[in-house]
Amino acid sequence: MTMPRRRAFIAGAAGVAGATLGLGGCRRGDADAPLRFWAMGREGEVLETLLAPLLREQPRLRVRVEKLPWSAAHEKLLTAFAGDATPDMAQLGNTWIAELAALGALLPLDAGAAGLDAADHFAGIWRSNEVDGRLLGVPWYIDTRLMFYRHDLFRRAGVPSMPGDWPGLVRALDALQRSGVAHPLLLPLNEAEPLLALALQQDDPLLRDGGRYGDFRSAGFQRTLAFYIERFARGHAPFLTNNQISNLWQEFGRGSFAAFISGPWNIGELDRRLPTELQGLWSTAPLPGPVPGGRFGASTAGGSSLVVFKRSHRQQQALQVLAFLGRPQTQLHFHALTGNLPPRRSTWALAPLAGERRAAAFLQQLELAKPTPAVPEWERILQEMQLQAARAHRYGTPVADAAAALDERVDGFLAKRRWMLARGALRARAA
Amino acid sequence: MNRALAGWVFIAPSLAVIGLFFVLPVAAGLALSFSDFDLYALADLRNLRFAGLDNYRQVLALPLFWKALGNTLYFVVAGVPLSIGLSLACALLLQSPLARFKPFFRTALFAPVVTTVVAVAVIWRYLFHVRYGLLNAWGASLGLAPVDWLGDPAWAMPAIILFSVWKGFGANMIIFVAALQAIPLELYEAARIDGAGRWRQFVDITLPMLGPTLLLVGVLTMTGYFQLFAEPYVMTQGGPLESTVSVLYLMYEEGFRWWNLGRASAVAFLLFVLMVAVTRGLMHLARRTEEPK
Numbered sequence: 001m002t003m004p005r006r007r008a009f010i011a012g013a014a015g016v017a018g019a020t021l022g023l024g025g026c027r028r029g030d031a032d033a034p035l036r037f038w039a040m041g042r043e044g045e046v047l048e049t050l051l052a053p054l055l056r057e058q059p060r061l062r063v064r065v066e067k068l069p070w071s072a073a074h075e076k077l078l079t080a081f082a083g084d085a086t087p088d089m090a091q092l093g094n095t096w097i098a099e100l101a102a103l104g105a106l107l108p109l110d111a112g113a114a115g116l117d118a119a120d121h122f123a124g125i126w127r128s129n130e131v132d133g134r135l136l137g138v139p140w141y142i143d144t145r146l147m148f149y150r151h152d153l154f155r156r157a158g159v160p161s162m163p164g165d166w167p168g169l170v171r172a173l174d175a176l177q178r179s180g181v182a183h184p185l186l187l188p189l190n191e192a193e194p195l196l197a198l199a200l201q202q203d204d205p206l207l208r209d210g211g212r213y214g215d216f217r218s219a220g221f222q223r224t225l226a227f228y229i230e231r232f233a234r235g236h237a238p239f240l241t242n243n244q245i246s247n248l249w250q251e252f253g254r255g256s257f258a259a260f261i262s263g264p265w266n267i268g269e270l271d272r273r274l275p276t277e278l279q280g281l282w283s284t285a286p287l288p289g290p291v292p293g294g295r296f297g298a299s300t301a302g303g304s305s306l307v308v309f310k311r312s313h314r315q316q317q318a319l320q321v322l323a324f325l326g327r328p329q330t331q332l333h334f335h336a337l338t339g340n341l342p343p344r345r346s347t348w349a350l351a352p353l354a355g356e357r358r359a360a361a362f363l364q365q366l367e368l369a370k371p372t373p374a375v376p377e378w379e380r381i382l383q384e385m386q387l388q389a390a391r392a393h394r395y396g397t398p399v400a401d402a403a404a405a406l407d408e409r410v411d412g413f414l415a416k417r418r419w420m421l422a423r424g425a426l427r428a429r430a431a
Numbered sequence: 432m433n434r435a436l437a438g439w440v441f442i443a444p445s446l447a448v449i450g451l452f453f454v455l456p457v458a459a460g461l462a463l464s465f466s467d468f469d470l471y472a473l474a475d476l477r478n479l480r481f482a483g484l485d486n487y488r489q490v491l492a493l494p495l496f497w498k499a500l501g502n503t504l505y506f507v508v509a510g511v512p513l514s515i516g517l518s519l520a521c522a523l524l525l526q527s528p529l530a531r532f533k534p535f536f537r538t539a540l541f542a543p544v545v546t547t548v549v550a551v552a553v554i555w556r557y558l559f560h561v562r563y564g565l566l567n568a569w570g571a572s573l574g575l576a577p578v579d580w581l582g583d584p585a586w587a588m589p590a591i592i593l594f595s596v597w598k599g600f601g602a603n604m605i606i607f608v609a610a611l612q613a614i615p616l617e618l619y620e621a622a623r624i625d626g627a628g629r630w631r632q633f634v635d636i637t638l639p640m641l642g643p644t645l646l647l648v649g650v651l652t653m654t655g656y657f658q659l660f661a662e663p664y665v666m667t668q669g670g671p672l673e674s675t676v677s678v679l680y681l682m683y684e685e686g687f688r689w690w691n692l693g694r695a696s697a698v699a700f701l702l703f704v705l706m707v708a709v710t711r712g713l714m715h716l717a718r719r720t721e722e723p724k
Contacts, residue, residue: 075687082473103474190670241582241671376470380689390672394584420471425478 034062035317036087038077040070043091043141043304046337054324061317081105088312089321092137094128094305099376101131107308107315108134109322116326120344124301124369131374137305138322139343141334144299145197145287146365148266149259150252152281153181162259162285164295166227169288173236176258183238186248186260187231189393190241192386193300194261199224199385200370201290201297207410211375212418214410216385217403223290226399229392239393249273252282261287263302267358268339284361286368301369303343341366377413384409464696473690486697496698498673499681500705502588506677507656510592514652515645518600522607523637537608541601548598552665555594556581581667584674591662591675598662599655603648610644611637646717650710657706678702 039047044067051063066087068076074096080086081103092100100106109116118126121139129137147162154161157179159172176184187194199206202220207213215221231237238257245251252260253274270282289297306325308318324330331342332350341362342348348363372378385406392402464486466472472479490496521540525533543551558565559580567577580590618636627635638645659677663669669676669684676684678698686695 078470078473078690099470102470105474190668387673394672416467416469416471419480420478425471425475 032062034064035089035314035321037063037065037321038068038073038087038090039065040068040073040091040304042338043340044068046334050325050330050334050337051321053330054321058320061320063321078103084311086309086311088314089306089308089318091140091304092307094125094137094139094301094303095372095378097129097137097305097307098131098374098378100307101134101136101374102376105309105311106136107310107312108136109138109308109319110135116323117344120346122301122343122345122366122369124298124371125303125343125366128301128303128371128374129305137307138326140304140306140325141331141338141340142343142366142369143263143302143304143341144362144365144369145193145261145263145302146299146361147259147285147287148252148262148270149283149285150255150281151283153179153184153255153258157181157258162283163288164286165288165292165297166290167292170236173231173234177235181255181258183235183256184258185231185237186240186245186257187228187237188240188242188245189390190386192382193263193302195224195228195386195389196372196382197261197287197299198228198290198297200300200372201287205373207373207375207381207414210421211373212414212421214381214407214414216406216410217400222399222403225389225392225403227290228389229399232393253278264341264359264362265339284358286361286365296364296368298368298370299365301371303341375414375417377417380413381410384413460696460699463693464700466693468692470690482693486694487701490694490697490701495673495676496678496681496701499676499678502675503657503659503677503679505588506592506595506659507653509589510595510656511649511652513592514596514600514656515603515648517596518603518648519607519641521600521604522611523633525604525608526611537605540604543598544601546598548661549665551598552594552662556666559590582671584672587667587671587674591659591666594666595656595659595662599652603652606644606648607641610641614640642717646713650713653713654706654710657702657709678705 037047038044044065047065048063051065055061055063073093077086077090077092077096077100081100086105097106116135116138122142125139125142129135129139149162151161153176154172157172157175159175163169163172173184199221202218202224204218204220205215206221208215216225232239248260249269250273251257252270267284271279274282286296287299289295291297306322308315308322312318325334326344328342328344328347328350331344331347332353334340335342335347335353341359342353348354353359372382375381388402388406388409391397392399397405465482465484467480467482467486524530525537525540530536557563561567561577561579561582564580566580570576570578578586580586614637618640619632622632622636658679660679660683663675663677663680664683667675669680679702682695682698682702685691685698
């Protein structure tokens with residue numbers, strides 16, 4: 001290396017180091033630095049448009065939206081915490097809240113504060129934002145699972161509309177099979193949400209003793225598991241994973257299956273992807289419930305929430321943004337931009353959302369949504385549940401044995417949590 | 432004395448780099464494998480417990496670990512010979528005096544090596560598709576029933592092997608081509624004069640002369656194949672029914688998906704021990720076969 005070049009190299013290295021320090025300084029100290037807001041997927045893309053009115057109202061407020069892909073978001077959040085680089089606020093899948101709460105990363109919110117009207121939110125979704133009795137996030141948009149179905153195929157089979165209970169659903173599926181749809185209900189084997197939704201319909205909780213042990217041996221879960229597996233055994237559902245269905249919408253349009261359980265984004269997808277002649281032929285309906293003669297059952301309480309980080313130096317500004325995004329008018333704008341369903345009843349009451357026929361079923365289902373146990377280990381438990389169900393079908397394991405095996409695995413995942421609870425490092429609440 | 436000091440000063444930068452970026456992380460990983468470092472410990476170090484050999488015991492008692500080990504061994508035992516065999520065959524074809532357009536074929540066969548796993552995996556997922564895939568289309572023209580390559584637990588691993596062999600054989604092929612060019616032509620000439628056929632020439636000249644290269648390629652390929660990760664990560668996410676979970680994939684899930692870094696480190700060290708043992712075995716075998724000559 002010649003002398004001038006070496007000097008350039010050293011200068012460059014110093015520059016890089018300086019820039020790094022500068023960035024670090026920016027993040028910590030500088031009061032004029034913009035608010036860092038992490039958002040995922042489509043939401044990240046529209047956030048700047050959505051925030052524009054607020055920024056006009058408050059010229060001094062500056063927001064920098066940083067977009068993450070959904071697939072990497074979870075890891076990024078955890079590593080950001082480990083590296084002391086969390087943003088000021090973020091969009092968070094509401095099943096992740098318990099995990100970040102266990103880290104102590106989130107700022108507890110004042111449920112009575114302006115713009116946070118608990119009574120205006122759906123109870124199940126609201127509770128999914130609470131850990132140990134503290135509110136840590138505000139619902140931003142909501143996601144629950146219900147039935148999408150082809151009512152023309154149902155009618156051809158002699159079923160006027162989606163039945164409200166399990167026995168009715170079974171009769172409808174039988175009739176559909178007779179009418180020529182070989183596997184009328186799609187339940188992808190690697191997707192846990194349909195089984196979870198059916199499990200939440202039972203009165204038995206999924207974990208017991210304040211989230212210390214799994215309770216999948218309960219009569220309720222075993223009934224759900226038996227019902228789920230029987231759908232495959234009787235051919236009501238095809239034995240397929242998501243990877244094997246090349247194009248869900250196309251197959252639905254073709255009538256390869258007559259119903260599937262999915263979330264709100266598919267309203268937009270089906271609107272866009274199905275040809276016009278099929279547009280009048282599909283509907284949405286709440287999930288049938290397990291009680292014979294009963295009227296529809298519960299479902300999942302998913303979606304994204306907005307959270308503020310404890311380490312943020314701009315919590316006041318973050319709360320302002322939070323309140324703005326919670327306004328019904330903003331939420332309506334957000335719905336228009338993304339199709340995401342708003343979490344507040346007062347937003348649902350506004351036109352044009354109030355007139356949307358297919359969204360109405362979601363409104364009905366949302367009132368029945370139930371949160372999952374708020375333990376950090378939940379994602380893993382969910383994956384194990386789905387795996388054991390798929391396995392029980394494939395290897396013909398009796399339902400009771402599959403449930404026992406699942407409990408044993410789940411108890412293992414929760415061992416550390418039990419130790420933490422025993423020494424008082426965590427507070428337990430009936431999970 | 433002075434000379435020794437000067438020596439140390441000269442290697443100090445390298446030593447520092449190796450110490451900082453290799454020895455230290457490995458030692459930290461080993462220490463981690465004796466603890467139960469997880470999400471809770473990340474929040475507060477007081478939640479960290481010394482676990483002794485618990486992680487190792489738990490991993491060894493985990494059915495999924497044995498399944499992952501079985502899957503990995505399946506991949507190694509089927510994939511390594513296939514990969515080496517294919518590279519050797521292609522190298523021989525390229526070296527054959529009858530071959531035309533050699534530089535073109537050499538480049539074409541080497542091309543998959545320089546492609547990105549992720550991008551190519553997307554294309555291969557189409558090739559493997561049950562209904563619209565090229566592989567099943569060929570099978571159908573031969574009258575074979577369609578195979579659900581990535582959805583059937585029995586076929587997912589063969590599909591991954593096929594993909595990996597295609598992706599990797601070019602590198603070994605180039606090494607073999609170089610080694611083949613180093614074999615003196617006089618040997619073949621002498622053998623021909625003695626009346627040896629093509630097969631005898633291959634068995635008695637080509638293979639023994641390739642011995643050291645074969646060992647090198649074998650060890651390199653095997654260590655690479657034991658570290659199966661990207662292919663199942665991109666193509667199957669370990670499924671269907673855990674049939675493509677490899678040891679490294681298990682480690683990734685434990686460590687970065689569930690944040691059980693203690694247990695993930697234990698898995699890593701178990702894999703390390705296994706690879707050392709197998710490599711040693713291979714070297715030993717090679718030495719034994721060389722000695723009688």
